[in-house]
Amino acid sequence: MPMREHDNPRHQPTRVADLHRFDTVIDARSPSEFALDHIPGAINCPVLDDEERRIVGTIYKQTGAFEARRVGGAMVAANLARHLRERFAEQPANWRPLVYCWRGGLRSGSMVTWLRLVGWDAQQLAGGYKSFRHHVLAQIEATVPKLRLKVICGATGSAKTRVLQALAARGEQVLDLEHCASHKGSLLGALPGVPQPSQKQFETRIATCFDALDLSRTLYVEGESARIGRLSVPIPLVAHMRTAACIEIQADAAARLDYLLRDYAYLGDDREALAGQLDRLKEMQGKAVVQRWQEWALQGDLPPLFAELMALHYDPHYERSQARHFEKWPLRQQVAAPDLTDKGIEAVADAILQLNAAG
Secondary structure: OOOOHHHOHHHOOEOHHHHHHOOEEEEOOOHHHHHHOOOOOOEEOOOOOHHHHHHHHHHHHHOOHHHHHHHHHHHHHHHHHHHHHOOOOOOOOOOOEEEEOOOOOHHHHHHHHHHHHHOOOOEEEOOHHHHHHHHHHHHHHHHHHHOEEEEEEEOOOOOHHHHHHHHHHOOOEEEOHHHHHOEOOOOOOEOOOOOOOOHHHHHHHHHHHHHOOOOOOEEEEEOOOOEEOOEEOOHHHHHHHHOOEEEEEEOOHHHHHHHHHHHOHHHHHOHHHHHHHHHHHHHHHOHHHHHHHHHHHHHOOHHHHHHHHHHHHHHHHHHHHHHHHOOOHHHOEEEEOOOOOHHHHHHHHHHHHHHHHOO
């Protein structure tokens, strides 16, 4: 009896663990689905764009599956023809692509069928993006308890993120949650022109960082709150951070203010937006205080604004919140930071490594 195509061992559904075996990973979903989250390194080649997907969905609800497939099939064929002419035109005969859609169904199946007809050894990800999403959540849950965390703490303006970067430059393992979240974590931490990722993509970025870790070595992480901007740090990671050893960067107010004025200088570029963000502090700080801050913001006068934000808002809550959030706060190690220039930050990173070497 002749072997059917789906019986061919080369064409059996592929698992997430097999991603490395392929030359290209193709996301066949719509652009908006891809933007929400996708497998790292995947390219987006939709078989239906967002508007086409909406049209097919409407036809399915109003008329039924047959008419939706008839109309959608023509759209899929046109899109596949375009990808063959453009995105895949230069691929050699031995190209091995892996294709996925939402659940590993018709969209990726249609593309795989056409790619195989051309002669490429195309395969389909079993379970589609949903299987990858389950992998991400399982990866975080399984890896977090094994992490040898050391949490870098310090009052606002202590250059904690820059210290993490200096540690990474020295070959140390770091988890930069603010980089994963595209946000500095503070009230004014939104990055100009850089939207935060979705919650799913944030978690994908964290899981991807975990993939490269040596679990026998220390992993440095900044002492974040449970939320970074509008994103939530995964609960298992928050819980593990709360029980980890802490290292506190100790810098005086003058050094921290100098650093903040350099690190947040861009806030003066949009004075109206800065003043608007300060509105959120009226209930906590009072209308008169916030009004004074907003006047400074509108004038672009950042030194007194940042000095009072530190003195009246951030610093009063700092040690109390650290003691509440980190179980080992009373046992923390401390590193002095007389200045937070580039040279001073390098010195802080070296001091942290000396503490780690000492045990």
